[in-house]
Amino acid sequence: MNSADLGRRVGVPSTALFTDQYELTMVQAALKAGTADRHSVFEAFTRRLPEGRRYGVVGGTGRVLDAVENFHFDDEMLTFLRERDVVDAPTLEWLADYRFSGDIWGYREGEVYFPGSPILRVEGSFAECVLLETVILSILNHDSAIAAAASRMSVAAGGRGLIEMGARRTHELSAVASARAAYVGGFDTTSDLAAGFRYGIPTVGTSAHAFTLLHDTERDAFQAQVDSLGRNTTLLVDTYDVTEAVRTAVEIAGTELGAVRIDSGDLLLVAHRVRQQLDELGATETKIVVTSDLDEYAIASLAAAPVDAYGVGTQLVTGSGHPTCSMVYKLVARAGSADPADTLRPVAKKSMGGKSSVGGRKWAARRLDEHGVAEAEVIGTGPVPAELAGRQLLVELVRGGEVIAREPLEAARVRHIAAREGLPMSASQLSRGEPVIPTEYV
Secondary structure, three states: OOHHHHOOOOOOOOOOOOOOHHHHHHHHHHHHHOOOOOEEEEEEEEOOOOOOOOOEEOOOHHHHHHHHHOOOOOHHHHHHHHHOOOOOHHHHHHHHOOOOOOEEEEEOOOOEEOOOOOOEEEEEEHHHHHOOHHHHHHHHHHHHHHHHHHHHHHHHHOOOEEEEOOHHHOOHHHHHHHHHHHHHHOOOEEOOHHHHHHHOOOEOOOOOHHHHHHOOOHHHHHHHHHHHHOOOOEEEOOOOOHHHHHHHHHHHHHHHOOEEEEOOOOHHHHHHHHHHHHHHOOOOOOEEEEOOOOOHHHHHHOOOOOOOEEEEOHHHHOHHHOOOOOEEEEEEEEOOOOOOOOOOEEOOOOOOOOOOOOOOOOEEEEEEOOOOOEEEEEEEOOOOOHHHHHHEOEEEEEEOOEEOOOOOHHHHHHHHHHHHHOOOHHHHOOOOOOOOOOEEEO
8 A cells, every 4th residue: 555545546666776885784794793683763854944944844654655555575676776787686585584573763754844853753774764765765855845835835925825836846656745745735726637646736727828929810819728628728828919808808708707927027016007907897806826936935925916826836846945944864763683672772873064963762842831822842862751752753664574554645735834833923024044843852
């Protein structure tokens, strides 16, 4: 089963080669040294947020669960590894039987996070956990970056509609993941049919400039679209002259015209003029949709404009300047044997240049002030203080190799809204700043 089974069934191929070679060579060396089965704890976290960002958004958890469940080596993959002499025969034999059998805890998808937050904790033998590093980071870094950008755009939009339309601006598979992450972050719809098919995200779309240029006149193009899609369609009005196009659109569709889309020019000025013209023509219920290289700042600048929805592409699928979250996956504790009951020893990288980490299996909780607003991300390795016991952020996702915490994508979307609303008001500011709450280690 995978997350798509909550909607349509879509096959997920093995994710075992979505990894770096050194994950496999580490397993080979650990098997030979007799340390591969040592009970180990890995954590995914980021040491800092992207410059100027005030909070992060957990995106991709559901896709991580799919990836872990589908991480196995088939005969063709094993043949490839053998022919390339990537690992030796005993390691190939071990990989042939690989299925993750450990436990995973993590922040729920849609939750917000801060520097040091143990977003995902993976526990099991060293060998089975280390193999998952690359694919976990690939998903979390990408999806969390898109979800964070989407969240900022959602704040800037102030409740107006948001359409994800970045499929043509990124890799075809990244486009599907981006649409999913954008939905978690607050977008309402996507233009990408694969995302709609796989994840049940509402899809939208009508026509591009090419459709208008295909016809002898703009009137012919509008008539053809209305005849086919109905009066409630959205007509693109900036191919030639906007004023004339709006007049023609209302003549053809009447005051029942669903919306007009503006894709160029001074959007603030044009939107005001189009709204005035629509109202004068009696099309007071016709919506205005704007597109054209928008980001959160451009959306915010249009707050005073009579715009009903924004379509965002390039800036969204590239994380609005921050296409990754710089998450890392580090061994933080390990035992001296394969016995899960053996005492775990905290381990941590000590390094210059800000790359050090904090050892020990961690818990995380969010402390609230007297008004119920978050005031600190509290992280510890010992007993959880009684006052924070009910505020813990990590939940069990995988137990004994079995996924136990799948949920509809809508749940992550709703959770994000609640998590964002629980932050101090300054979290909604688009200006550069420090994380909106501090991280405290206890």
